[in-house]
């Protein structure tokens with residue numbers, strides 16, 4: 001063991017052919033936006049998600065924003081959103097002048113609670129006389145949400161559903177890939193996600209028409225005319241041909257990355273099995289197949305005599321990066337005024353949880369060092 005090692009939470013790892021696609025773009029002068037890599041990357045995503053049509057964009061945040069635009073969300077509308085998530089799930093609602101309504105998680109998946117979701121919809125209808133315009137549910141840390149129940153509720157009220165699967169590429173619920181639930185699915189290719197384009201995202205649609213509409217909005221909503229004609233407000237959200245080249249190369253190592261995330265999760269599970277007070281967040285039952293984007297542990301302060309922040313600071317001293325869980329949106333000062341339907345679940349998980357190094361650059365030896373450092377600290 002060297003003492004100057006540094007283990008990061010999640011670094012990107014290139015597969016090998018990314019540079020080839022980038023050089024090809026340079027050689028053929030396709031450096032400017034759009035070009036053959038964009039089309040080819042979309043095609044390979046559509047092979048991976050046969051039920052979807054993919055529009056690749058500049059970020060996952062942009063994909064969520066466009067999904068809301070496509071659903072006609074306007075100023076003053078309410079959108080229901082999972083509170084326990086990264087801020088990018090909720091912020092696009094406010095870009096449109098609409099209002100987020102936060103719903104708490106249930107303890108098995110850490111994702112939106114079907115019970116509270118139903119309560120929230122009923123209560124918003126009785127208070128405002130209107131249905132929420134959309135629902136955004138998340139596959140947090142790669143763990144699939146309870147999609148059967150969530151889809152049933154959304155369709156029984158006729159409210160369109162968006163799946164934020166930014167962290168869940170390769171995860172499955174009852175055999176179906178995450179990203180394929182609801183009307184729109186969202187992917188992120190940010191630097192720390194399952195695959196990366198340095199920065200990027202995708203909107204997964206059910207029809208070619210919807211995909212074309214998303215591309216239209218992502219390229220400044222330019223109408224078909226001999227001059228620049230604009231009848232709607234558009235955005236500059238299309239992925240560049242260079243980024244798409246990285247994406248093409250990353251698709252070739254996707255399965256390898258996914259296998260590595262699971263290997264690390266298994267290692268952490270075995271290592272912490274005999275530690276009273278540490279539990280590893282894992283698939284609740286056989287319906288759920290998480291990609292384990294990040295492996296998370298819950299630390300019971302009563303039993304461990306240390307809390308998650310103390311463990312995090314101790315790991316940092318040993319050159320190991322760990323991270324607290326996402327702080328729920330209903331606890332964020334910026335969203336203090338938003339309605340929230342909560343029962344304390346996300347808050348409890350947030351208080352105890354820690355994300356451990358999990359990416360493709362974390363070796364087995366690295367993970368063993370993380371485990372040893374935690375065990376030594378607690379004993």
Ligand SMILES: *Cc1c(COP(=O)(O)O)cnc(C)c1O
Pocket residue numbers: 058059060061062085086088089138164166167187188189190199200201
């Ligand atoms: C990363 C992430 C996003 C946003 O993706 P970007 O590509 O970073 O804009 C959205 N939702 C969740 C849950 C994420 O983790």
